[in-house]
Every structure is written in C-alpha cells, then in structure tokens.
Amino acid sequence: MKHSHFDVVVIGGGHAGCEAATASARMGARTALITIKKAGIGVMSCNPAIGGLGKGHLVREIDAMDGVMGRVADKAGIQFRLLNRRKGPAVQGPRTQADRAVYRSTMLSEIERTPNLSVIEGEVVDLLDEKGVINGIVLHDGVEIRSSAVVLTTGTFLRGVIHIGEQSHAGGRMGDAPSTKLAERIDDYALPLGRLKTGTPPRLDGQTINWEILETQPGDVDPVFFSFLSNSVSSAQISCGITHTNEKTHEIIQRNLAKSAMYGGFIDGVGPRYCPSIEDKVVRFAEKTSHQVFLEPEGLNDHTVYPNGISTSLPLDVQELYIRSIRGLEQAEIVQPGYAIEYDYVDPQALNLSLAVRSLQGLYLAGQINGTTGYEEAAAQGLVAGLNAAATALDKPRVEFGRSESYIGVMIDDLTTRGVTEPYRMFTSRAEFRLSLRADNADQRLTPKGLEIGCVGRRRQTYFTEKAERLASGQKAMSDKYFSPQDVAKAGKRLSQDGSRRTAYQLLGLPNIDFDDLVKLDSSLGCIDIETRAQLGRDALYATYIERQNQDVAVTKRDEAHLIPAALIFSELDGLSNELKVKLERRRPANIAQASRVEGMTPAALMLIMARIRRDAKLPATA
Amino acid sequence: MDTIFAQATAPGKAGVAIVRLSGPKAWVAIETMCSGLPEPRVVGLRELHGRDGLLDTALVVVFEDGASFTGENVAELHLHGSSAVVSAVLSEISSLEGLRHAEPGEFTRRALENGCLDLAQVEGLADLIDAETEAQRRQAIRVLSGELGEKAEGWRQGLIRAAALIEASIDFADEDVPIDVTPEVDDILRRVLNELESEIDGVGFAERVRTGFEVAIVGAPNVGKSTLLNALAGREAAITSEIAGTTRDVIEVRMDLGGLPVTILDTAGLRDTDDPVESIGVEKAQARAKSADLRIFLVDVGGSPAFEPIARDIVVASKADLIGESSEGVSGRTGQGLPKLIEMIQSRISELAGQSGIATRERHRFAMSSASGSLRDALVNLKSGEVYELVAEDIRSAIRSLDSLIGRVDVEMLLDDIFSSFCIGK
Numbered sequence A: 001m002k003h004s005h006f007d008v009v010v011i012g013g014g015h016a017g018c019e020a021a022t023a024s025a026r027m028g029a030r031t032a033l034i035t036i037k038k039a040g041i042g043v044m045s046c047n048p049a050i051g052g053l054g055k056g057h058l059v060r061e062i063d064a065m066d067g068v069m070g071r072v073a074d075k076a077g078i079q080f081r082l083l084n085r086r087k088g089p090a091v092q093g094p095r096t097q098a099d100r101a102v103y104r105s106t107m108l109s110e111i112e113r114t115p116n117l118s119v120i121e122g123e124v125v126d127l128l129d130e131k132g133v134i135n136g137i138v139l140h141d142g143v144e145i146r147s148s149a150v151v152l153t154t155g156t157f158l159r160g161v162i163h164i165g166e167q168s169h170a171g172g173r174m175g176d177a178p179s180t181k182l183a184e185r186i187d188d189y190a191l192p193l194g195r196l197k198t199g200t201p202p203r204l205d206g207q208t209i210n211w212e213i214l215e216t217q218p219g220d221v222d223p224v225f226f227s228f229l230s231n232s233v234s235s236a237q238i239s240c241g242i243t244h245t246n247e248k249t250h251e252i253i254q255r256n257l258a259k260s261a262m263y264g265g266f267i268d269g270v271g272p273r274y275c276p277s278i279e280d281k282v283v284r285f286a287e288k289t290s291h292q293v294f295l296e297p298e299g300l301n302d303h304t305v306y307p308n309g310i311s312t313s314l315p316l317d318v319q320e321l322y323i324r325s326i327r328g329l330e331q332a333e334i335v336q337p338g339y340a341i342e343y344d345y346v347d348p349q350a351l352n353l354s355l356a357v358r359s360l361q362g363l364y365l366a367g368q369i370n371g372t373t374g375y376e377e378a379a380a381q382g383l384v385a386g387l388n389a390a391a392t393a394l395d396k397p398r399v400e401f402g403r404s405e406s407y408i409g410v411m412i413d414d415l416t417t418r419g420v421t422e423p424y425r426m427f428t429s430r431a432e433f434r435l436s437l438r439a440d441n442a443d444q445r446l447t448p449k450g451l452e453i454g455c456v457g458r459r460r461q462t463y464f465t466e467k468a469e470r471l472a473s474g475q476k477a478m479s480d481k482y483f484s485p486q487d488v489a490k491a492g493k494r495l496s497q498d499g500s501r502r503t504a505y506q507l508l509g510l511p512n513i514d515f516d517d518l519v520k521l522d523s524s525l526g527c528i529d530i531e532t533r534a535q536l537g538r539d540a541l542y543a544t545y546i547e548r549q550n551q552d553v554a555v556t557k558r559d560e561a562h563l564i565p566a567a568l569i570f571s572e573l574d575g576l577s578n579e580l581k582v583k584l585e586r587r588r589p590a591n592i593a594q595a596s597r598v599e600g601m602t603p604a605a606l607m608l609i610m611a612r613i614r615r616d617a618k619l620p621a622t623a
Numbered sequence B: 001m002d003t004i005f006a007q008a009t010a011p012g013k014a015g016v017a018i019v020r021l022s023g024p025k026a027w028v029a030i031e032t033m034c035s036g037l038p039e040p041r042v043v044g045l046r047e048l049h050g051r052d053g054l055l056d057t058a059l060v061v062v063f064e065d066g067a068s069f070t071g072e073n074v075a076e077l078h079l080h081g082s083s084a085v086v087s088a089v090l091s092e093i094s095s096l097e098g099l100r101h102a103e104p105g106e107f108t109r110r111a112l113e114n115g116c117l118d119l120a121q122v123e124g125l126a127d128l129i130d131a132e133t134e135a136q137r138r139q140a141i142r143v144l145s146g147e148l149g150e151k152a153e154g155w156r157q158g159l160i161r162a163a164a165l166i167e168a169s170i171d172f173a174d175e176d177v178p179i180d181v182t183p184e185v186d187d188i189l190r191r192v193l194n195e196l197e198s199e200i201d202g203v204g205f206a207e208r209v210r211t212g213f214e215v216a217i218v219g220a221p222n223v224g225k226s227t228l229l230n231a232l233a234g235r236e237a238a239i240t241s242e243i244a245g246t247t248r249d250v251i252e253v254r255m256d257l258g259g260l261p262v263t264i265l266d267t268a269g270l271r272d273t274d275d276p277v278e279s280i281g282v283e284k285a286q287a288r289a290k291s292a293d294l295r296i297f298l299v300d301v302g303g304s305p306a307f308e309p310i311a312r313d314i315v316v317a318s319k320a321d322l323i324g325e326s327s328e329g330v331s332g333r334t335g336q337g338l339p340k341l342i343e344m345i346q347s348r349i350s351e352l353a354g355q356s357g358i359a360t361r362e363r364h365r366f367a368m369s370s371a372s373g374s375l376r377d378a379l380v381n382l383k384s385g386e387v388y389e390l391v392a393e394d395i396r397s398a399i400r401s402l403d404s405l406i407g408r409v410d411v412e413m414l415l416d417d418i419f420s421s422f423c424i425g426k
C-alpha cells in the first residue's frame, strides 16, 4: 500500500474544499485536495450566481485574505449587479451571474498553479486516528494518506438522498453518488448529527424559451467586482429574463401537492425558510396569485437556463405541466428535473472557533456539512478551516475571527454557539456591527491580519500597502484642518450656525457635502485621487455611528479576549444552575463573549466562570 | 470605560441607603453635587444639591483607584433611607454626562477584571446566581404595573415589526418585499415613542411616592366600606348612608399609613344592578380596584369576595362588632380589628415597595429615555430616506436600551417576522 505524507489533507473539491486547500497551501503547508472527480472541482450545485447581500460581504472578506473565490467569480462573471445600490454602502452587496463552465475551469487552474497544493482524485472512505488524534485518511482503493490535520468538506454528500416526487434514491447531488462509507465512519466518532434538506429547480433549455415576450434585467453599466485586485470584466455580459407564475401554475401545484416529496411526507429534514420551494410558496402565501421567476443563463456557451424562484420536488410530469403554464415557457423543455435533497450535517456546536472538532484533535469541518447553505458561506468556512489546519500542522497560533471584525467571525460565532435549526445563510442583519463591516472596507479590516499570519501573496501586499498609505494620508490631510459654518458658507453650503468647527473629514460625513465642496474650501485636498476620495467618503458617512458603536465593540473584544480553557469543566462549578451547566457543557463557549450569549446566562454566572478562569491561570501547572 | 452607579443597599425603606459610583467620573459627579470632596477614605458630611435644590444631607466617602472595591475611582453616598430621597439622587446622577446605571453585577465584574477580589469573595458570587436569572428579569417586567407591562409588550411587538420591515427591505432588496416600508415604520415608531415619553413623564417611582400606593376597599353595598374608610382616615371622607349604592363613584383619600403614602379608594358597591347609572359606576369601580396595588375585600361573615383576589390581597369580615369582641374581622364603627388590619396593609405595601425597588424603576426610566432618544434619531433618518441602515441601527439601539423592560430581541425574531409576512426566496 502506498503511503504519502502531507501537512494537511482537504476532503472535497466544492467551494469549502477549494478555499480550504488554497488557504492551507498559502500558509506554506504541504496540502492535498482529495475529491471524487477532478471535473467536480468548483461545481455550483445550485444557482449560477455568486454574492448578494451578506454573501457578497463574505466573498470580499475571503478576497481580503487573498482567497480564490472572488477572483474566480470575477473571471466567470457574466452579469454584475451591486445590490442595494441606492442604499448606503454598509448594505450594498456585490453579486454576479457566473458562467458555470468558466467558473469550474478557472477554479481548477487556480488550484493547479497554487504552490504546495496537490490534487488527488478518489473517494475517501475512512479517517485514520491514533489516540483520539486524526492523522490521515484512506481512499476507496485502500491507499492511505497521512497528514497532521484533515479538513472535511463533503457538502451534501453524507447520506444524501435525492427526492423527485414519490421517488427517491441515494445521491450526493444530481449525478453523483453519496458518501456512505465516510458517513458510517463519522458515526463511529459519535459526532452529533442532524438532517437538513434543500431543493433546486428544474433546468430549462434556453433555446425553447420565448425570450421575445419577456421582460429583461440587465447588469450594471459600471460593474463592481469581488476582488480588490480585479478591474475589468473577462467575459461578455448578458441580461436575465423575468417572468411570473400565475393562477394556473398555482392551481396545478395545489392539485398535485400530495405527489410532492416535501408535502407527501417523504422528507424529514428541515429546509430553509428563505429558499422555499414553489410548493411552499403556494401553500404558505395562498393569497398571492403570482410569484416572480428570474431566468438566469448558466453560461455563454451553454443553453441551460436556471429558473430562479421555483425549486420543487414534484414529479417530473407535474414539473413540465407547471413550467409550461408560465408566460414565455409555454414550449420550454426541461433538461434536468428539479429535486430536493436530504443530507446529514454535523451540529456545529461541536466545533470551536477554528472549526476544529472539539472532541477529536486534527479534524476540521467546513461548508454545508456544518449546516450552512450557499457557496459563499461554504468558502468562508473553508478559509477558516484551511488556515487553522495549516496553523496546527505548522505549529503556528490559531487564526480566529471576531464578530466585530468580520462577517466570517459573525458566522463562525453564530454556528458554534447557537447551532442551526434550518440551513444557515448569511444576512447583513446578522452582523450587529454592520456599519463598520462593509464590503468596501473588507481589505482595510482583514488584509493586515492576513499579512500577519502569512496567507497573503506579494502582489496583494504591494497593492494593499500602497492603497492603505493613500487612505491614511488622505485621512490625515482631512482631519488636520478645521472649518467653521461661515467658512463652509463660502463654498455655498449651509450648515447650522452652531459655531462648532468641523474637520474636512467630519464635513464629508454630512449628507449635503461632497468632496468637490471640500476642494473649494481647501484646494490642497484636490490632490487626493478619486478612489481614495470615494473610500474616505464611505468611512466618513458612518463615522459618528461607528464612534458610538466602538464602545460596544470594545466590550465584545474584551469579552472575546477572556478565553475559556478547554479543560474547564462547567459541571464542577459550584453555584451554576443545573440547566446552565448542561447548556454550557453542550455548547462549550470558547470565550466569555460566547458564554454571555448562552440562553439563560446571568451576569453572576459569567463572573463565576471568569473567576474560575482567573484562579486556574494563577495556579501553577501540575505536571 | 464609562462610570456606573447604583444603589448598593437593598431597596425599600431602611435607615440608611448607600449609592455607589465607580469609574473615571465618579468623583467629579459627586463634586458637582456638593461643595468639595472629603479626603479619600475619610467620611465627610455634605449637603447634596440637584437641579431642583437640596436633595439630602449625606455622608460622602471617596476611594481612589487602586484602593477601592472595584479598583477604579469610587464614591459612596450614605443617604437617608427614604425611597423618595434615593430616587431623587439616582435620577440626578443619571442626568450627568458619561454616567449610566450599572448592569446587574457590574461592580463585581469590574472588581474581578481589575484583580480586586479575592477568591473567597468570588466564591460568594455563587449566591448571587439564583437572584439573577432570566426569570428575575421577567419578574421585573411583571412588577411593572399591569398597564406598563402591557405597554412594554406592545412596544416589543412594534419594535420587532419595525425592525423586521427595515431589515427585509435591506436584506431582501432583490425579492418580493414592499419597496417603501417608510409609512408603516413611521407609524409604529411614532406610537412607541409617544407612549414611551408619556411613561417617562408619568410613572417614575418619584411620582408614585408622591401620589401614594393605591389600596382599594372592595365589597358589596352596605358591607361597611365607607365606614371602614372613615375609620382609617379618621374623618368623614365618604358619605356613608344606609341606602345601598350611595358611593357611586370612586372616592380617594390620601393618608400616611405608618410612614407610607397611601391612597385608599372607596369603590362603588359591587353588586348586580339594573340601574344603568349605577352599573356604569360599578364597572368603573371594578376596573379601578383591579389596577390598585392592593385590595381589601370586605365581606359579610361567611360571604365571598366580589372577584378573585390575588395573593397579596386582604380578605376580611366586616361589622365584627356585631359578632362579638373575639371575632377575627374588623369594625369601622368601633375600631375593633383596625390596628391589625393597618399592620397588614403596611406590611404588604412595604413588600411591594421593596419588590419594585427604586433601582429597577430608575433603571427603567433611564432605559426608556435612552430608547426614546434613539427612536427620535430613527424618525429623522427615516424621513431623509435612503439611509435605512441607520434607521435599523437606531431601532437596534432602542431595543437594546429597552432590554430590561421588554426582554431580549434577537435577529432570529426579526427573521421570523420577515419570513412569515413576506414570500422570500426567488
């Protein structure tokens, strides 16, 4: 039997796996990405789009750490739209339709040219361990591969079951077998498992759609990219079509509800509320007579169209019937039926903030296996798991992300402290420090951290350092000078005559003042370049709010800094109620901030825990 | 680090009440209220002045950082233990810039973080735990008088709804949600703001001390309510006559019952009646009696109360003089059983006063005024359009301020509201 040794092995070539493997390799760890089919690397199982609100923020953050998703999405982008363009920068999210084939090939070539990274084709059937430490994997053909850390990112493949109407079969996604052996092996490790479901719509042949009569949605004229390093589109740009379901569609669905896998009682898993099937929509919002459907081309050289908004688990004949009841789709041919999939996930409360399984050393989990949904959520976790697996292998400190620093931190904290009750998706409303965690400043927030831990390459470093210097000097120039309301009046802008003098930076935060007004006040500001002006404007806009929030941020950071040692046994703490003991043991908060969010937690109980940490820290270590 | 303050002694009536301040502004705050601080760790007698004049003459002692309980600058005021005095001093302090009411356990936490507690003290914390559970907070909500409790529930629902509308239009901009949620949000925020503000003006504890606790005498016509009231008040307050139903409306008599300000309500006789005028009076009387802090149900021997008493209410037989000297009841005419009844009223009311503690009340008032500030900002931002994310921020901070009144509101609750009212998912 062949033996080889890597620092880190990543299982699964989906979005989590790709990001994990490249992150680990960037850290300098010798990394293997093992996946069933090389051709499956970077496959988008569901809709051909990257980004959106909250999700776009995640992609920007991945990019700020020099990850791959943003770059690849920019290459594959065939329609860029900045969502919430008319709202403030904190809630704008970049999104793109991606050419599926280009996405896959670009991802594969990114991976192939990443130093320290090897791709191995094969199904992993077992994990190797020694005294509770995971130290390698076994492939289907018996080959063993050893490593210091293993990252598991198998998505929906664990005991996946695909449902179309009353029929079901085992499958990881359409066309792929599930990972059953690995699932059984995971049972042996007694990880807490649950069952979730999700669904996807039927794919249509675009040549059979009557585009002429449909409304279209074009992309933005000035595309906004994901990567801080991108500056132009790489592919031709397209428009999407828009159509609507109607009463006839709903009537067909209503009549056939009992045949739906989800409504016929064939599925136990819980599905996401924000991604309901058309069956769900028709039942739960019975008063609505029409729902919007976006027709999204899957690629430039591919006629397949993804009808966004009508995922289903009805039988194929019913799918055909309701599709053809929709305007523009009267002649449409289905090229792949819609389906629902049920799969196992691991309760993420079993993980720590570096996404390592607490009860088993050396094993990291990332992606849909942790109960999330979405490519971006998967990739962001992949980044965290990959960085930490590499850190473990190379004996470097852990890499953790805080809630006040990034959406990544918000997500990891939500997952590990609260678990999931439905597939977890990112929303901007989950981030309490939303005004400072913006897509536009992801690099300002995270690239320094990436540079410090060593996962950022030369090119980005140069670009970032130069940009940061421009921002800092612009900021300084604007904070040095003070202007009275009378001064401002000279530039033709009225301010309340409160007598208070403001810096140029403060003025820029006011709604009726733009950069040109400032240049009128002080011509030396004219030498600040356009890009820096825009960024300073976004920073200034929220400055007063962010200042107020900084106190909360300080509290969060302070509480996050009180780490709770893994060895602390909550059930031995006198004075905690039994209920709290049980909850704390199950959730194992990593720090006081997390502990404070455990339901039923009281200030006194928190202090008790802090006091114990303090005491233990003072006690001499007993060998 | 901000400066925190709270009453350090148990709430309620006591000989001395201590108010403690900790943080960088602790000394300055006291200095603004009196003429010169005493030397650290030396007790000094000072007159405390507020915006409205003299508050109390108190013992003042300050501790410098490093030599205090919390490790920060600390000041302590030893006040006369009257609820009114404590309440006035707390509200004076809370009006100072940079000071806020301490969270539960915050002094101890600061002590702990600054390494100022020894282990024995820390272990003693365990005892605190029972007292500080979520259940307690819920109780705090319950002790708010019924009306305020109901309002708080209304605010909670309103704020969740308003936040959900705003968040829906931010996070699901690309979906089938209403584009302009401004009118509905504006309505909700205005309603909550109005109610909050009238609450802030009206129901402070100080107000309560001024107007007194309400004790309603409830019973059938002619059971002897008015006679009892007169006996308690020592004067002819209500017209007592032999015709059933004389006391049609509610009669209020203010009195000092062993140091506690009490308003006794004599309510219309509760009985079924055909007289429309009287029946309005009876309805009114019942509602009023139910909202009082305490009820004395006066019943004929062997009779039962007109409606269900709650745990702290007093049920007593009337006209004890007609039954004999040894009877358990009370007689307004002869005064038999009166001292015992007064004692009972006193003890139940002190209990009440303790329970609803000034600290809690003061904290609530403080919470409500910072919430109303945030809601004002929200309305301004809402009007300017475009900046929904700031409106969301303002509502979020209002909700956070009201945490202790309305309980915790989590993003999941907003999402619940969003997903149940809009068809999200394209």
Ligand SMILES: Cc1cc2nc3c(=O)[nH]c(=O)nc-3n(C[C@H](O)[C@H](O)[C@H](O)COP(=O)(O)OP(=O)(O)OC[C@H]3O[C@@H](n4cnc5c(N)ncnc54)[C@H](O)[C@@H]3O)c2cc1C
Pocket: A011, A012, A013, A014, A015, A016, A017, A034, A035, A036, A037, A040, A041, A043, A044, A045, A046, A047, A122, A123, A124, A125, A153, A154, A155, A156, A157, A172, A173, A178, A179, A182, A198, A199, A200, A275, A339, A340, A341, A366, A367, A368, A369, A372, A373, A374, A375, A378
């Ligand atoms: C039917 C369906 C509908 C979906 N609908 C939506 C939606 O509407 N919205 C949304 O945001 N997201 C949706 N998703 C989710 C989205 O596709 C996933 O969240 C995302 O792809 C998860 O990424 P991942 O890296 O965790 O897993 P995946 O992308 O699933 O990748 C798993 C990888 O692991 C490999 N693998 C599995 N087992 C083994 C093994 N034993 N050995 C080696 N390799 C292995 C597989 O080959 C695959 O490459 C849907 C997914 C599916 C399947």
